[in-house]
Amino acid sequence: MKIFREKIILLSIAILFAxxxxxxxxxxxxxxxxxxxxxxxxxxxxxxxxxxxxxRSFWKKEKLFYQxxxxxxxxxxxxxxxxxxxxxxxxxxxxETEANADKERVLxxxxxxxxxxxxxxxxxxxxxxxxxxxxxxRSFKNKKISFNESYLLCGQCHFKRQKDWFFGGHGKRxxxxxxEKIILLCTECHNPHSPHLKPVAPNPPPEKHMGPYHQKSDVADQSxxxxxxxxxxxxKKMVWEKIESNYLRSKRNQ
Amino acid sequence: MSDQKTSSQENKKQQKVSRRSFIKRFGxxxxxxxxAGGTSTAVLAAEAAEGSSFGDAFxxxxxxxxxxxxxxxxxxxxxxLERQAKREWEVxxxxxxxxxxxxxxxxxxxxISKCKGYRKCVDACKVVNNNSRDPEIEYIRVLEMDTxxxxxxxxxxxxxxxxxPTAGKYYMPVACHHCERAPCVRACxxxxxxxxxxxxxxxxxxxxxxxxxxxxxxPYWARRYNWKKPSIPKKEIxxxxxxxxxxxxxxxxxxxxxxxxxxxxKGQLPACHEACPTGARVFGNxxxxxxxxxxxxxxxxxxxxxxxxxxxxxFWYYTD
Amino acid sequence: MDLVNxxxxxxxxxxxxxxxxxxxxxxxxxxxxxxxxxxxxxxxxGPLATTGLGEEIxxxxxxxxxxxxxxxxxxxVMLVIPAYIFHQGDFKSAVILGESMxxxxxxxxxxxxLATLGRPDRLWHIMPVIGGMNLxxxxxxxxxxxxxxxLFLNLLIPFYILYTKYKGxxxxxxxxxxxxxIAIIFAIAIHTVTAxxxxxxxxxxxxxxxxxxxxxxxxxFTSGPALIILVLQVIRAKTKFKxxxxxxxxxxxVTTISLQINMFLMGSEIFTELYSLTQHTASIQYxxxxxxxxxxxxxxxxxxxxMSFTAVIILSIHPxxxxxxxxxxxxxxxxxxxxxxxxxxxxxxxFIPTPLGDIxxxxxxxxxxxxxxxxxxIGTLVFTILVKVAIPIELGELRIKKD
Numbered sequence: 001m002k003i004f005r006e007k008i009i010l011l012s013i014a015i016l017f018a019x020x021x022x023x024x025x026x027x028x029x030x031x032x033x034x035x036x037x038x039x040x041x042x043x044x045x046x047x048x049x050x051x052x053x054x055x056r057s058f059w060k061k062e063k064l065f066y067q068x069x070x071x072x073x074x075x076x077x078x079x080x081x082x083x084x085x086x087x088x089x090x091x092x093x094x095x096e097t098e099a100n101a102d103k104e105r106v107l108x109x110x111x112x113x114x115x116x117x118x119x120x121x122x123x124x125x126x127x128x129x130x131x132x133x134x135x136x137x138r139s140f141k142n143k144k145i146s147f148n149e150s151y152l153l154c155g156q157c158h159f160k161r162q163k164d165w166f167f168g169g170h171g172k173r174x175x176x177x178x179x180e181k182i183i184l185l186c187t188e189c190h191n192p193h194s195p196h197l198k199p200v201a202p203n204p205p206p207e208k209h210m211g212p213y214h215q216k217s218d219v220a221d222q223s224x225x226x227x228x229x230x231x232x233x234x235x236k237k238m239v240w241e242k243i244e245s246n247y248l249r250s251k252r253n254q
Numbered sequence: 255m256s257d258q259k260t261s262s263q264e265n266k267k268q269q270k271v272s273r274r275s276f277i278k279r280f281g282x283x284x285x286x287x288x289x290a291g292g293t294s295t296a297v298l299a300a301e302a303a304e305g306s307s308f309g310d311a312f313x314x315x316x317x318x319x320x321x322x323x324x325x326x327x328x329x330x331x332x333x334x335l336e337r338q339a340k341r342e343w344e345v346x347x348x349x350x351x352x353x354x355x356x357x358x359x360x361x362x363x364x365x366i367s368k369c370k371g372y373r374k375c376v377d378a379c380k381v382v383n384n385n386s387r388d389p390e391i392e393y394i395r396v397l398e399m400d401t402x403x404x405x406x407x408x409x410x411x412x413x414x415x416x417x418x419p420t421a422g423k424y425y426m427p428v429a430c431h432h433c434e435r436a437p438c439v440r441a442c443x444x445x446x447x448x449x450x451x452x453x454x455x456x457x458x459x460x461x462x463x464x465x466x467x468x469x470x471x472x473p474y475w476a477r478r479y480n481w482k483k484p485s486i487p488k489k490e491i492x493x494x495x496x497x498x499x500x501x502x503x504x505x506x507x508x509x510x511x512x513x514x515x516x517x518x519x520k521g522q523l524p525a526c527h528e529a530c531p532t533g534a535r536v537f538g539n540x541x542x543x544x545x546x547x548x549x550x551x552x553x554x555x556x557x558x559x560x561x562x563x564x565x566x567x568x569f570w571y572y573t574d
Numbered sequence: 575m576d577l578v579n580x581x582x583x584x585x586x587x588x589x590x591x592x593x594x595x596x597x598x599x600x601x602x603x604x605x606x607x608x609x610x611x612x613x614x615x616x617x618x619x620g621p622l623a624t625t626g627l628g629e630e631i632x633x634x635x636x637x638x639x640x641x642x643x644x645x646x647x648x649x650x651v652m653l654v655i656p657a658y659i660f661h662q663g664d665f666k667s668a669v670i671l672g673e674s675m676x677x678x679x680x681x682x683x684x685x686x687x688l689a690t691l692g693r694p695d696r697l698w699h700i701m702p703v704i705g706g707m708n709l710x711x712x713x714x715x716x717x718x719x720x721x722x723x724x725l726f727l728n729l730l731i732p733f734y735i736l737y738t739k740y741k742g743x744x745x746x747x748x749x750x751x752x753x754x755x756i757a758i759i760f761a762i763a764i765h766t767v768t769a770x771x772x773x774x775x776x777x778x779x780x781x782x783x784x785x786x787x788x789x790x791x792x793x794x795f796t797s798g799p800a801l802i803i804l805v806l807q808v809i810r811a812k813t814k815f816k817x818x819x820x821x822x823x824x825x826x827x828v829t830t831i832s833l834q835i836n837m838f839l840m841g842s843e844i845f846t847e848l849y850s851l852t853q854h855t856a857s858i859q860y861x862x863x864x865x866x867x868x869x870x871x872x873x874x875x876x877x878x879x880x881m882s883f884t885a886v887i888i889l890s891i892h893p894x895x896x897x898x899x900x901x902x903x904x905x906x907x908x909x910x911x912x913x914x915x916x917x918x919x920x921x922x923x924x925f926i927p928t929p930l931g932d933i934x935x936x937x938x939x940x941x942x943x944x945x946x947x948x949x950x951x952i953g954t955l956v957f958t959i960l961v962k963v964a965i966p967i968e969l970g971e972l973r974i975k976k977d
Contacts, residue, residue, distance in 0.1 A: 074544050168546020169365075169554060170574075172533030176521045177545075178355075189533065197532070199417035203373035206411060207390045208934065239402065315695070319706045389622055395930060407853055407931035428930060437777060443714040444699040445706040461706065463699055464692015466632035467714045473777035475929045478629060479692065482620040505620075506692030560929075563776045 073166035076181040079174075079188075081147045088147070090134035099131065117194040128153060128192070154186045310334050319445065320458045320497070331460075332497060339502055343491060351497040352519055354452035360513050360568065361453075361540040361547045362524075363556070364427065367574040368534035371396055371418040371425035378529030379429075382514060383500040384492050386484030393478065393511040394429040394526060406559075428559065429526075430455065430476035430511035431567030441471035447508070453540070453568055454513050456498040464506040473560050474567070477510045513537075540568070579974055580740055584963040587972055591962070594812065602955045609948010612941045613689060624941040630934035631925045633690065635942050638917030639950070640686040642797065643679045644768045645790060645916065647724065649798015650676030651761035652828055658754045664818035670735065670968060671809065672802060673728045674960035676761070680725035682953030689945060713771040720764045727757040732960070736967045741974050765790050778924040780857035789839045790916070795832035797912040799825040800905035807902070815965045826901055830889040833908060837882055840915070857923040860933075870935045871922060874914050881911035 082088050093110070104124050107114065116123065130136040136144035137153045145153045155162030164170035165183070172184045189197070317323075317331055332349050339347040376394045385391040397409035401424050409426075419425065432455045438447055439455060446462040449455050469477045483505040495501035496516035503509055514524035518537070527535045538545035550556065554572040591599075616624045627634050653672030657665035688694045699705040700718055707715045731753050738745040769787035776782050803825050810817045844862075847855040859865055861875050885907040888894050895901055927933045938946070966972035 164574075167549040167553075168536055168538070169550050169572075170533070172530070173523070173536075173546065174528065175523070177518065177523050177538050178358075178521050178542075184533070189531070197370070199419060200370070200372055200531075201416060202371055202414065202418040203377050205373075205414045206376075206392055206395065208412065319699075322706075397930060405853060405931070406929070407856060407927055409931045411930070411932050437775070440708075440711040441714065441775075443708055443712045443718065444696075445708045446699070461696070461699055462693065463696045465687075465714060466690070466692075467712070467771075469629075469632045470924075471775050471777060473929050475630075475932075479632065481622040481627075504693075508692075565776075 074181060076166075076183050078148060078151075078183060078185045081150065081185050081187060085147060088135070094134040114193050117196070118192065148185070150192070151186055154192075310338055314338070314460065317460050319461050321448070328497075335497070335501065343486070343488070343502055345488060345491050345493060347491070347493045347495055347502065349495050349497055349501045350516075354450055354454075355519060355521075357539075357541055359453040359540045360432070360518060361538060361551075361570070362432075362513065362568065363536040363547055363550045363554075363570045363572055365534040365536070365574065366424050366426055366571050368532045369396075369425040369427060369530075370532055371398060371413065371420075371423075372531060374529045374531060375427055375526035375535070378525040379511070379514075381490055382492055382517070382525035383512075384484075384486055384495065384502050385509075386480060386482075386486065386503075388485045389481055391478045391480070391484070391509070393476070394427050395475070396425055396427045398423050398425055426571065427526075428474055428476070429569075430513075431474055431559070431565070431569040432511075432513060434566035434568065435564060437471040437473065437563075437565060438468035438477060441467045443467060450498070450515075452515075452519070454515050455510075456512055456515070457508055457510065458498070459501070459503045459507045459509065462507040464508065466508075468508060473563050473565060477508050479508050480505050576741055576974060577737075580737055583740070583972060583974070587963050587966055588959055595962075598958065599955070602951050602958070605951035606948050606955065609945045609951060612944035613948065616941045616945065625939050626936045626942070628934060628936075630928045630932060631922065631936040633921055633925075634936055635918065635938040635946055636686045636690040636949075638921045639946055640683050641768060641772075641790075641921060642913050642917045643683050643686070643953070644721070644764055645794030645912075646798045646801055647676045647679035647683065647721075647728075648761045648765040648791070648794045649802070650679070650728070651758050652795060652799050652825070653802065654754060654758060654761075656824065658751065659758075662824075664821045665824075667815075667968070668802075668806060668817060668821055670732050670964045671806065671961060673732045673757075674957055674964060675802060675805065677725060677728040677732075677960065678953045678957035680721055680728065681956050682949055683721060684725070685949045685952055689949060713767060713774050716767045717764075717771055720760055720767050724757065724760040724764050727753055727760060731757060732964065736964055739967050739970075740972060762791065765794050772920070772924065775924075777929050778857075779854035780924045781920075783843065785839055785843055789836065789843070792832050792836035792839055793912045793916050796829055796836050797909050797916075799829045799832070800908040803829070803905050804902060804909075807898075809961065809965070813965050814969060822901075823896070826889065826895050829905070829908060830886070830895065833882065833886050833889060836912075837886055840882075856927050860926050861919060861923045865927070865933060868926070868933050868935050870937055871918065875919055878911045878914035878919060881907040882915070885911060 087093075116125070119127070126138075128137050130138040130142075130144055133144060136146060137150060139145055139153065140156055151162060151165060155165075161170050165186070168183075171186075172189070173181065174184060175182050186192070313331075313334055318327065320328070323331065328351055332351060335349050336347060339345075339349070373396050376392050376396060379385070379393050380387070380391070383393070385393070395411060397406065397411060398413040398420070399406075399409050401422055413420070413423075432449075432453055434449070434453075436447075436449060436455050439449055443465060444461060444463055447455060447457045447468060464479065466479065469475075469479065480503055484503055486502065491502070492500060494516060496519070499512035499515045514522075514526075518524060523537055524535075527537050536546050536550055538547035540547060540551075542548065550572055551570065556570045556572045558567050558570055621627050625634060650672040653665055653669050656662045657669045688697075691697075700707055700715065702709070707718075709715050709719075731750050734750050735745045766787050769790040772778075772781040773783060773786040803822055806817050806822060806825075809815050844858065847858045848862075851859070856865060860868065861871055863869070864872050885904045888900050888904040889908075895904070922936050926935065963972075
């Protein structure tokens with residue numbers, strides 16, 4: 001009886017500590033649109049984590065996203081993505097459309113301009129977009145991610161990039177270098193359906209001041225010539241080619 | 255007696271003749287030299303003092319070195335410069351002289367895996383800094399390099415393909431690196447260029463004599479010179495200027511990238527940073543341990559150009 | 575006032591001359607006028623349109639001439655040292671001429687620098703107390719100090735000697751001897767500081783070599799005495815001034831030995847740089863072989879080498895050196911060869927390739943060449959005037975009129 005009583009006491013203490021923790025996590029899920037409240041929550045989490053040491057590992061399964069304890073990224077803001085989406089809220093249409101499960105098909109009625117070129121054929125729309133609520137994106141664990149926090153989605157695979165992005169090694173900070181940190185979301189630069197950046201025409205090359213002996217057309221000739229030269233140069237300079245020819249020559253001389 | 259008289263008369267005549275010819279010849283030679291020398295000086299002085307009243311031109315000529323001026327003198331000088339700029343460019347230009355922010359030393363990093371060679375930074379810099387369009391002055395020079403080399407001598411400055419990036423190339427924009435041990439600061443004979451407390455190497459355009467020695471000393475080819483009076487289209491003149499950076503400049507003085515100090519000393523980002531579409535540029539305060547630039551210096555593979563020259567530049571290149 | 579009379583009499587002496595003298599002055603006047611007009615045009619249209627200069631090549635033929643003429647100025651000391659240190663009598667007579675040449679060369683150097691400055695109207699900024707002279711670290715500031723000091727000394731010492739002789743007294747050795755020693759030190763200083771002006775730049779590996787200062791001194795002591803030999807012969811022919819043959823022979827020996835040393839130093843530099851063919855030696859490859867099709871200076875450099883070789887052969891062989899005609903030819907060859915090697919062949923390749931690897935070539939335009947001749951004409955005019963006053967005083971013809 002004594003042992004049983006002890007077990008009940010331990011279990012009730014555990015439940016007492018677990019309830020606020022679960023409530024806190026679920027409140028976090030609901031407040032997904034607020035992208036700026038992270039540092040305070042992180043502080044609170046830390047406090048909570050430090051108290052519930054062993055229980056944390058049990059609740060880690062319920063934790064939404066990977067959070068390295070060592071990551072102490074500075075707080076930041078992002079410009080809203082939702083305001084740029086002209087078809088948002090998506091549920092205006094998708095409330096009434098048929099749910100088509102995960103079957104891959106050609107988009108005919110709507111969104112036919114979207115060509116999915118991300119994932120090498122391993123992805124489909126509902127890999128990233130929440131099946132039940134199209135106003136949100138989804139994580140691998142089917143938790144909802146707001147469009148304003150899309151970095152949490154991209155960071156599931158591109159976690160190294162995400163770490164760099166948190167700390168400033170990737171992505172672009174705008175407006176100021178001190179004060180409120182505002183950085184651009186992934187989707188400001190990368191089209192999530194076809195993320196590879198397309199080549200763009202460059203701005204014109206600099207003028208070459210060559211004195212009155214040269215014509216301005218020399219520059220154009222020069223740049224193209226240099227381009228060809230440099231590609232030739234590149235081909236000639238291929239390190240292994242030179243080494244290969246040295247090797248063949250010495251072999252012939254043997 | 256008469257012989258003596260005639261000889262003395264002849265002597266006097268000779269003296270008169272020689273004096274006349276003296277005056278004639280020296281007069282002609284002196285006048286020519288004076289005319290030629292005077293024309294050149296007059297042209298330069300007229301251009302320098304173009305449109306300004308005599309008082310303004312006088313005070314401009316005798317203006318002291320910026321670092322030796324008191325606050326009142328600087329305010330007076332700024333007002334005078336604004337008047338002169340208004341006369342010359344017909345636009346109301348504001349010239350300020352706000353000091354550096356405390357506990358800030360600027361650093362800049364550029365991701366060469368990200369730079370695609372668009373040259374958007376080059377053009378944004380030109381517009382924000384009131385650079386001359388003809389002759390064209392661009393502070394940033396983007397180098398197209400083969401991916402298998404770091405040799406600057408194989409770089410191509412004038413690449414102009416249909417689209418960038420070209421396969422097998424990487425792109426490295428180079429502007430002033432604001433070295434801690436800047437060779438240009440040591441070389442300038444009049445101390446017209448110096449390093450400010452926030453790390454930016456600046457030029458006082460009213461002190462520079464245009465001897466080009468700093469161009470020769472700089473290992474990164476970062477200094478530019480105004481061979482002619484700068485020409486800026488009136489509509490594109492940026493009216494928010496700083497004495498040490500982007501105010502409209504004169505013929506015959508040196509200039510260079512100033513990390514957009516008119517913007518960065520107010521907390522904004524440099525123009526090249528704002529213009530870069532790929533987010534390859536990272537700017538910040540090297541003394542702040544939480545800044546992005548510090549993260550890159552601590553966590554990324556970084557290098558600086560010509561590091562063996564020990565110039566300690568504050569512009570790093572890094573890769574993903 | 576003796577001083578006023580001195581200047582008045584000098585003025586009279588300057589304008590007294592025969593047909594040759596006035597033809598010479600007229601020729602110089604035309605050259606100077608052409609130079610002044612072309613410099614005015616250069617200023618008006620801007621250097622970009624009228625010269626070969628540009629962002630990549632900030633210094634051109636003006637500084638090339640500056641480097642060469644600083645050597646000529648320094649080499650006037652070649653006459654001063656034997657005269658005052660070794661007390662060789664036949665040199666003493668020609669010292670005034672040497673110092674006049676040094677002063678004229680200094681004035682020419684200063685004018686060349688003024689021609690290449692962007693804002694010569696702001697020259698007071700370089701002064702020590704009223705301006706902002708950057709003394710310990712800036713080599714250009716040191717150059718301003720030593721060149722002006724040398725110019726001042728080279729006007730002071732002859733002025734003292736000529737003035738005392740004009741008054742009929744003997745110049746006191748005790749008075750001017752210390753200044754002579756200082757002038758000798760300054761002579762070596764001006765050329766060394768000019769060499770340091772180039773060699774202190776780590777951004778230009780072609781110049782950043784230790785042997786640049788010895789090369790400068792060696793080539794200065796080659797081209798300076800060669801020029802002095804030619805000028806002394808002209809003066810001997812045109813005026814009554816006596817110049818010893820021994821003086822010219824000694825100067826020829828100085829030229830020979832300096833030329834041999836200069837060729838050795840140049841040879842060692844060429845070997846060191848062309849043996850390894852690293853990226854830092856791109857400039858010397860450009861000079862002698864051209865890079866990537868850019869080869870505008872290649873024929874000039876080979877010509878200069880050929881001239882040096884010919885001159886050194888003529889000068890090293892004693893019987894050939896004794897023949898005046900061959901000596902004169904050798905001197906002309908030496909001057910042109912050293913001008914190319916130390917002037918254009920030193921200043922321009924320092925900018926090719928640029929620190930970022932760009933290659934922009936440079937050739938002087940007609941405006942620059944005319945301005946260059948104009949400024950050299952100014953120097954020659956100054957030399958002519960100084961010598962025109964000095965020779966009669968030395969010969970005893972021009973003396974103060976005692977009433």
